[in-house]
Amino acid sequence: MTRFALLLLVVVAGLGVFSPSDFYLSFASRICIYGLYAMSLALLLGEAGLMSFGHTAFFGIAAYGVGWLSTAGGLDPWVAAAAALAIASAIGFAFGAFAVRVTDTAFVMITLALGQVAWGLAYRWVSVTGGDNGLTGIARPSIGPADLTRPLTFLVFCGLVLFVSVLAIDRLRGSALGASIRGVRDQPRRMSALGYNVWAIRLATFVCSGFFASVAGILDCWQQRFVSPVSLSLLDATLVLLMVVIGGARSRFGPLVGTVVVMGFNEFADHFVSRTQAALGVVLILIVIFMPSGIAPWLQGRMSSRRSAGAPKLSEVGGAK
């Protein structure tokens, strides 16, 4: 954890001193935001074993919520953010209550439906969401003397939020609840027989995961000062899943690694290949075939096998589902 904090600090400070233009600062902020988004989804996919295609709903509801409340609603940005978080979490609770009754493919389908409903509302409910044009003119708030409209200050803010969230997610994973979440993932019947409420544990994970996605959504809204239905599309849902899976859904920092890879690819690959989406599809298929547990665990396995050059570790063997 301290190493992660140091790395984050070095990257942010390095960018602050050496960044040739604001572009890299805002790119780094977006990595922080999407990194948090991916980690929230990894909580659901990696820890609870539930694959959601509707995670965009929370990201989007929070983003639209803070955008609408602070412009049309006339609220202070911080109050709007708190309200948006509360709304998104409440929806997460209500929806999760029946979504987590099913798992596997049925869960994929039902969350996909949720994501589509949210997208459909954003796209068609023009009087509130602005439809295709989205909501514009959203202001970034300020904290005392710190003015978040400056790219560097905003990056520091995003880095801080990411760090605190990672700390919280880490706590959750290490807690008794975290252990029971993994227990429910691997042995739902046994956990149920032991007296654990499988449904409640899954619901808790779903709500927590949605909460952190909402935080990311609010940051994204402030970052772009604009919300549009694009961030609710199925393609975006896929991209975030891709980040999680590429990095390794069950590894601690895998989703962050995946975010850097995917966003870097999206941002810079068009210099090398003309069709980034097709290339992304190819990467996705290759990863699924050759590194089913993700880049981060694969790298770790590589490094540790070079060190010990012996039998594969238990963690590696158990890594593939």
Next chain:
Amino acid sequence: MTYLLSSLSFGGLLFLVTAGFCLIFGIMRVPNLAHGGFFMLGAYVGVAALRAGLPFPLAVLAGGLATAALGAVFEAGVLRRIGNNEDAQVLATVGLALIIGDSILTVWGGNPLRAPAPEALRTSIQLAGAFFPAYRLAVLLVSVLIAVLLWLLIERTRLGAMLRAGVDDLKMTRALGISVPLLFSGTFAFGSCLAGVAGVLAAPILSAYPGMDFDMLPLALVVVVLGGMGSLLGAFVGSFLVAAVYVVGPVLFPEFAYVILFLPMMIVMAIRPQGLFGSASH
């Protein structure tokens, strides 16, 4: 009345798409999220064939064969290597969907391509005082015909018996000496072929445009969830139900079109997770 017919013909198309999805899911347990991509590929291949001067039935054949070939290659080359990991299957099919979508954009560009309906069906037919485009009626008839053929194939032939055996108990089927890899490749190719055929048939109505894959896929998923995973009867009933909501909904509630489409599905999932016609055993 016009709404009725357009929803019926759209329901027919939707059934062709979901029937393929259902077959694949029922037998292989693979939720094929590239199914919309196959539908779109069929539409584009069909348009290209029509523009090259081929008659309409041949264009349908071309679309079906192209998607069947791609499906077979993908099954043998990718899905077989992944094995039983459901998450990996979902992601691999998403990857394929991205590749298909982007390749089509590269080859055919971003503008919608209109396809002409066959010469003989460009008229309108008067029924009960209203005019209907003949082509839509034909699409409805063809899809009902295909539904009947599918039913005969599955219930009355040896191949159908193998498929049903695969749905019920894959291990037993394998033990009985049926080549499961062949069955899988065949199923995936056939399911993709149905999506491709639906794509060609849809081209004169919807025209071929980028993004039609992700327009169609959620609808197919709603049908599958409503009707029950892997149930063809469910797919048939669900298709016409969803098509009716899809066509009439936006007229009644323009701002909530998508919500009224997905709400019934969520309610069904909450009350009866296995779907209207699904069996609880899966």
